[in-house]
Amino acid sequence: MTPDEILTAFKEKFGAVITDSHVVERTVGTTAPRPVYDVWIEIPRAQLPAAVTYLCDRFSPHLSVISGDDLGDMVAFNYHFAVGWGERYGEITFTIRTRVPKDDFHLPTITGLLPGALTSEREKQEFYGITIDGIPDGRNLFLPEDMTIHPWRKDLEEETQKSVKRIVKWEERDG
Amino acid sequence: MxxxxxxxxxxxxxxxxxxxxxxxxxxxxxxxxxxxxxxxxxxxxxxxxxxxxxxxxHRGIEYMGMKRNLIQVLYLAERICGICSISHPLALTQAVENAAGIEVPPRAQYIRTIIGELERIHSHLLWAGVAAHELGFDTLLHLVWKVREKVMDLLEQLTGNRVDYAIPIYGGVRRDIPDEKAGLAYEALSYYKNLLQDMINAFLHDKSVAMRTSNVGVLTYDDAVALCAVGPTARASGVKKDVRQDMPYLAYADMDIRAITPEDYGKPVVGDVFDNIVVRLLEVDQSIKIIEYCLEHMPGGELTSIPKVAALLAVLKKADGEGIGRHEAPRGEVFHYIRLEAGVEAPVAWKVKAPTYSNLMSWVPKFMGDEIADIPxxxxxxxxxxxxxxxxxxxxxxxxxxxxxxxxxxxxxxxxxxxxxx
Structure with missing residues (x-):
């Protein structure tokens, strides 16, 4: 599979909905260098289930993890997939990014399409305070059940700091 | 699915x-x-x-990392896991190098690969001993862990430490493997090559091991794919997923590496605990061959592209971009995402994904229908x-x-x- 194949397929299917897309080519190997590719696309959250459905139907993706990036008034969520696994040099990382405003902090679940996403979705809920609509199990996973702070939200830093016990007094930066 | x-x-x-x-x-x-x-x-x-x-x-390592400079983050990453203590630094350094556009000299890529594969050998042997113990086969536990000491000694001789080897740095490695130390590595590899068949016999040709592990803890191919399982857990179910094969990096890009499944042992895939043993033992043999290749084909040249830490920090502080770093750790794919902003020393976003994170949900179908005595x-x-x-x-x-x-x-x-x- 080539990065153009997957990117063209997505552009044909979703067209103008894709707000950003780019391919990063990296060279690996010391004796006979070859390229490997990271593909990035950005879509509105409403299109996320359709995009993941299309990905599952066409490309048998592996979801590595969902990462978050607090940008101030919104958080970008990166769904890091890998497609084309199973063959030497066959794999391409395919990241679907969607930005979610903090004043309407919801994302649809993709666990109905890819059950393995549950761990990552539960983690995003507890660490960012986002609501994953339709999540089959919304309990805290890594944080205690009664913990309500969201440590990866930069605007809630003060609240997070209050809950951190300072073990090393001379280290002022770890909070 | x-x-x-x-x-x-x-x-x-x-x-x-x-x-x-x-x-x-x-x-x-x-x-x-x-x-x-x-x-x-x-x-x-x-x-x-x-x-x-x-x-x-949970120690909030990503939270701490986003308040520290990237050199300090590297120290933190090395301490995410005591057994995979080079796997996280390997993924992190690749993520940062991709984000900042830093090149890694060929010799450094080979040294990173050698230490990564030595870690796989010691981790798989550690696991094999634990598995034997859980089955009540303590003589095998002691044999395997005695054998494991050789690779731990070699890691100490090559890096100075049994764990936390402090080898990768952004742009290269911190220590060389000179010729005299390469001799020690060859000696250890020879030791393992001579012993491997005995270990395979002890585990795979033993009646009690077979009875306790066959058709126990089964993960089907479809479940492994749907649950995004990684590493030997996925490969034991016949999923040919291995970052070293699928998207090669470091010295793996110079070698013909294939994901190992139970079929490589000439048996059909069941996805049970027995198949997990098969895959891990065969991967010890694969690691031996990878290390031998690296030692024989070790390129000359520099160890790092930016030797001075102050200059490295300056380069990292100017970096602006995002990067993904992946490494096939002994337990499966380690994934790091990082985003750097020019003028900011700390990463503005850092996400770490360890293999157990991906394999967590695999436990559910594996446990279902089995007995209390099979839980360990x-x-x-x-x-x-x-x-x-x-x-x-x-x-x-x-x-x-x-x-x-x-x-x-x-x-x-x-x-x-x-x-x-x-």
């Missing part, structure tokens, strides 16, 4: 009928690496549900980087309660072995 096959309703902390009861296991036991709590729902001896609660060892070996089968078979509290509908210690569970497991062996 058919998501209906996967039971996502894991919550089962309360008993609902007279015929089922719950068995909480964990979260703390000093004999195990990390704590985790399982709550099993049982019908008689059979497991009919399981709820898994990790997080007891199934829990161990994914080689978790956290687990605790500390104590179990049996709660029945009448309010009765009994505490089961880890020792009692292991005893149950051993009794089953004896029973099956007649």
């Amino acid at each position: 058919d998501s209906d096959k996967i039971n996502l309703e894991l919550g089962c902390t309360t008993c609902t009928t007279q015929t089922t009861y719950s068995v909480p296991i964990g979260p703390v036991h000093p004999a195990l690496k990390e704590p985790i709590q399982f709550t099993f729902r049982l019908s008689g001896e059979r497991i009919v549900g399981v709820d898994i609660k990790p997080g007891y060892a 070996i199934i829990a161990a089968s994914i080689d978790p980087c956290m687990c605790c078979l500390d104590r179990a509290t049996l709660v029945d509908q009448g309010g009765g309660e009994a505490v089961k210690l880890k020792e009692e569970l292991v005893k149950l497991s051993r009794e089953k072995t004896r029973r099956m062996c007649g």
Whole structure:
């Protein structure tokens, strides 16, 4: 599979909905260098289930993890997939990014399409305070059940700091 | 893929009928690496549900990392896991190098690969010993762990440490493997090559091991794919997923590496604990060959593209971009995402994904339908980087309660072995 194949397929299917897309080519190997590719696309959250459905139907993706990036008034969520696994040099990382405003902090679940996403979705809920609509199990996973702070939200830093016990007094930066 | 096959309703902390009861296991036991709590729902001896609660060892490492400069983050990453203590630095350095556009000299790529594969050998041998112990086969545990010492000694001779090797730095490595040390590595590889067949015989041709692990803790191919399983856990189910093969990096890009499945041992894929043993033992042999290739083809040249730490920090502070770093750790794919902003020393976003994170949900189908006495070996089968078979509290509908210690569970497991062996 080539990065153009997957990117063209997505552009044909979703067209103008894709707000950003780019391919990063990296060279690996010391004796006979070859390229490997990271593909990035950005879509509105409403299109996320359709995009993941299309990905599952066409490309048998592996979801590595969902990462978050607090940008101030919104958080970008990166769904890091890998497609084309199973063959030497066959794999391409395919990241679907969607930005979610903090004043309407919801994302649809993709666990109905890819059950393995549950761990990552539960983690995003507890660490960012986002609501994953339709999540089959919304309990805290890594944080205690009664913990309500969201440590990866930069605007809630003060609240997070209050809950951190300072073990090393001379280290002022770890909070 | 058919998501209906996967039971996502894991919550089962309360008993609902007279015929089922719950068995909480964990979260703390000093004999195990990390704590985790399982709550099993049982019908008689059979497991009919399981709820898994990790997080007891969550140290907020990403939170801390986003307040520190990248050199300090590297130290933190090395301490995410004591066994995969080069796997996280390898993924992190690649993520940062991709984000900042830093080149890595060929010799450094080979040295990183050698240490990464030595780590795989010691990790798989550690796991094999634990698996033998959980089955009540302690002579095999002691044999395997005695054999493992050789690779630990070699790691100490090459890096100065048995764990936390402090080898990767952004742009290269911190230590060379000179010729005289390469000789030590060849000697250790020869030692393992001579022993490997004995270990395969001890594990795979032993009647009691086969009886206790065959058709136990089964993960089907479809479930492994749907649950995004990684590493030997996925490969034992026939999923040919291995970052070293799929998207080569470092010296792996110069070699013909293939994902190992039970078919490579000439047996059909079942996805049970036995297949997990097969895959890991064959991967020890694969690691030996990779290290031999690296030693024989080691390129000359520099160890790092930016030798001075102050200059490196200056380059990193100017970097602006995002990057992904992946490494096939002994337990599976380690993934790091990082975003850097020019003028900011700390990463503005950092996400770490360890293999057990991906394999967590694989436990659910693996446990279903098996017996209490199989819990220790199934829990161990994914080689978790956290687990605790500390104590179990049996709660029945009448309010009765009994505490089961880890020792009692292991005893149950051993009794089953004896029973099956007649």
